[in-house]
Amino acid sequence: MKWEGNRESDNVEDRRGENDGGGNSNGGGGGFGFGGRSIGIGTIVVALLGSYVLDVNPLTLLNVLSGGSGQVSTQQTPQTPRPAADDPMSHFVRTVLADTEDTWGALFKAEGGSYVRPKLRLYTGSTDTACGPGQSASGPFYCPADQKVYLDLEFFQLMQDRFKVSSEFAEAYVIAHEVGHHVQNLLGLSEKVDRARRTQSERQANAMSVRLELQADCFAGVWAYHANLDRKILEKGDVEAALKAASAIGDDALQRQAQGHVVPDSFTHGTSEQRVRWFSRGINSGQIAQCNTFEARQL
Template sequence: MRWEGNRESDNVEDRRGDGGGGGGFSFGGGSLGIGGVVVALVLSYVLGVSPSTILGLMSGGAPQQQAQTRTAPANDETTRFVRTVLADTEDVWGNLFRQQGETYAQPKLVLFSGRTPTACGTGQSATGPFYCPPDQRVYIDLDFFKLMQQRFHVTGEFAQAYVIAHEIGHHVQNLMGLSDKVHNAQQRLSEAEGNALSVKLELQADCFAGVWAFHANRSRQILEQGDIETALSAATAIGDDALQRQSQGYVVPDSFTHGTSAQRVRWFRRGIDSGEIAQCDTFSGRRL
């Protein structure tokens, strides 16, 4: 992937020096044992609330929305790569929103290690990269990229860019009001039906990642031979069926929340082949 020398975004918070690493659960200055965690998970299922939110309340405090950033963010190659990819998503989505007469609100991207406070509760490295709608931030522990290589045997910078672009896709959904619609609908549905909506939301984010790649490559020729294949390998590796088969030896389709490997590949390809937001409508009832 060609990225060096391109613009780097200023919308990156580096929290890796904040001392938030380590295991266990810590919320609002307090800690919970495993028994408290189990109770919180049960309550979250019954109430339809994020487990991290329940944990925060049980430990006597609400999740903090921001962490103090380092005064001098790291300037290593991986950090510069992340800032460059983020800048590229800003340029692409800024242009696409302008074409529709709208303004693209740029998200923040937070680099952290171990865990970090967010408006969605305490973010954990074990969760993988994620987007938090209330604070409009993408959270990434860069060790996830090492995990992609070690566990999933996925290498290549464009595969990493795909991960970032997918999370930015969730930000686009948030700006479009889709995230709220899905969340509100899920409150009235069964767990299996709610999971099915989550799959559609995730597959659309995959498609939006493809839309970004289409326009970024057309404007700045970022793609090199083999790049698309690495992104497809990443999409294949993190499909729900592949992850469940690897972890437990069988799959439970009703529990899928992100889509199968084939579905993730299909929707990313739809985005990168068309470059059109309209092609990413996963909610219209078509075959996923």
């Protein structure tokens, strides 16, 4: 991925090494969900990666993250030294975020709207959010209540270790997916889905979550289409790496890896095939209208 020398965003909060404790904050509470809570890149990937980091049963984490009463006891991790100001990963994240700002700013303007740029907080271990406590084991997530993307860069190392995905563009796809949730929030889609889920059965609510997540994948593809069209960021193998990442975090793949079998009614983010399909749809078309997962007959 070609990104060096491009504009960097000033909307990044670098809180790495501070480890602010991740205590409850106003407007949050509970596990990672919708509306006033946060939207992560995958509830199941949360459990799988959390089990790797915390050395606990992934099914226990799934119970906790889905609102269960299971208790997980962990030891406090040592405080991480604050990185240098010229840290390459900081420059990378700032550049990718700036690229999403430029892309979505132009797309919103073309439709007569105004794009509100989200903040992105880099942190280590845990952090306070307006959606409640944030933990690195949760993977990257977006909090609609404060319009911030939260990212512990350790997730990218876990992508390499657990899923054998090593690509800057795949990492950019992760950031773009979370920004896609911000776009949904600005469009009022997150709140609408949250309201709908409250009146539905668990199976129906999960199905709505899948459509929301697949749309965020498609929005990530829309960003990539326009970023490459305007700034020629893609290099050979980049798209394939992003598709590999999308496939690796499909609900079916993660459940099969975590528990040896899949439970389709519990899917909240879509299968590997679906995630690849919708990211591909976005990056091939570059059109927001092509990302209407809520009216699609087949996901």
